[in-house]
Amino acid sequence: xxxxxxxxxxxxxxxxxxxxxxxxxxxxxxxxxxxxxxxxxxxxxxxxxxxxxxxxxxxxxxxxxxxxxxxxxxxxxxxxxxxxxxxxxxxxxxxxxxxxxxxxxxxxxxxxxxxxxxxxxxxxxxxxxxxxxxxxxxxxxxxxxxxxxxxxxxxxxxxxxxxxxxxxxxxxxxxxxxxxxxxxxxxxxxxxxxxxxxxxxxxxxxxxxxxxxxxxxxxxxxxxxxxxxxxxxxxxxxxxxxxxxxxxxxxxxxxxxxxxxxxxxxxxxxxxxxxxxxxxxxxxxxxxxxxxxxxxxxxxxxxxxxxxxxxxxxxxxxxxxxxxxxxxxxxxx
Ligand SMILES: O=CC(=O)O
Numbered sequence: 001x002x003x004x005x006x007x008x009x010x011x012x013x014x015x016x017x018x019x020x021x022x023x024x025x026x027x028x029x030x031x032x033x034x035x036x037x038x039x040x041x042x043x044x045x046x047x048x049x050x051x052x053x054x055x056x057x058x059x060x061x062x063x064x065x066x067x068x069x070x071x072x073x074x075x076x077x078x079x080x081x082x083x084x085x086x087x088x089x090x091x092x093x094x095x096x097x098x099x100x101x102x103x104x105x106x107x108x109x110x111x112x113x114x115x116x117x118x119x120x121x122x123x124x125x126x127x128x129x130x131x132x133x134x135x136x137x138x139x140x141x142x143x144x145x146x147x148x149x150x151x152x153x154x155x156x157x158x159x160x161x162x163x164x165x166x167x168x169x170x171x172x173x174x175x176x177x178x179x180x181x182x183x184x185x186x187x188x189x190x191x192x193x194x195x196x197x198x199x200x201x202x203x204x205x206x207x208x209x210x211x212x213x214x215x216x217x218x219x220x221x222x223x224x225x226x227x228x229x230x231x232x233x234x235x236x237x238x239x240x241x242x243x244x245x246x247x248x249x250x251x252x253x254x255x256x257x258x259x260x261x262x263x264x265x266x267x268x269x270x271x272x273x274x275x276x277x278x279x280x281x282x283x284x285x286x287x288x289x290x291x292x293x294x295x296x297x298x299x300x301x302x303x304x305x306x307x308x309x310x311x312x313x314x315x316x317x318x319x320x321x322x323x324x325x326x327x328x329x330x331x332x333x
Contacts, residue, residue, distance in 0.1 A: 007051040019308030063090030099314035104306035105298035110166030116267030121148040126288035151175030156209035159216025218245035228253040246272040
């Protein structure tokens with residue numbers, strides 16, 4: 001009697017232990033226990049030979065990898081929400097299904113966005129570093145280490161999807177007025193709940209906000225959405241927070257405008273040339289003008305396990321010949 005071969009599932013990075021254990025039970029799982037990022041050649045080889053590839057947000061999966069003549073891949077079960085690193089159109093053209101891990105990282109990413117919205121105007125990191133990095137603390141003074149109050153300020157959210165709405169809910173509790181720009185207005189029930197004002201014109205919204213939060217995906221349409229021209233519309237005393245993708249902002253111009261005092265500061269979790277961080281931004285961080293984080297918006301233990309569980313559910317439903325719950329559809333691109 002022949003034993004049915006388990007499908008070959010190649011996972012590109014180390015995942016939480018419980019997820020790897022379950023994957024070993026269910027599949028012929030090739031795990032990356034050393035967590036060394038795979039090279040383009042290794043990714044191409046994985047795409048050619050695996051039934052299922054589990055890449056994550058730092059792996060670029062190109063059409064050339066997917067179009068190898070003897071490519072056996074049937075499913076890309078992405079461990080991540082953003083899909084800008086995958087050539088989804090090429091996958092679909094080749095009949096390869098693509099899934100991602102939405103929803104489970106919404107609240108964690110919104111928490112981190114809110115942390116940056118607080119940290120930048122209230123000079124949180126600068127103050128903490130003063131005590132731990134050997135700086136002199138002259139003691140409390142009425143005019144020292146003054147930041148900017150959040151309450152009553154206008155927050156402009158770019159991208160009012162799940163994460164944008166979760167940011168709005170938090171920001172409202174801190175007394176911020178919620179404004180947003182999106183491809184279309186949110187349902188009236190949600191707008192009422194959030195007390196949110198819709199701006200059809202991004203330019204007009206940018207010119208009036210005290211804090212701007214980027215919460216839209218990176219797509220060809222949002223690459224440099226905050227272009228040099230648009231960044232110049234932003235008020236001198238405004239702050240920008242980005243926990244979405246670095247490519248949405250013209251980072252070089254943003255850096256220059258902060259250096260020249262034409263934008264007050266920024267809180268960044270993502271970068272245009274990640275993992276390379278522009279040294280000028282690092283200098284601005286040392287000067288207390290920006291807060292820089294290493295792409296950790298969704299980095300919680302709970303979130304990573306839930307992402308892994310979603311990946312497993314997507315693979316299993318696919319292999320059972322059902323539609324996986326988190327399919328990326330052409331209309332979503
Ligand atoms: O940035 C993280 C993700 O898109 O999952």
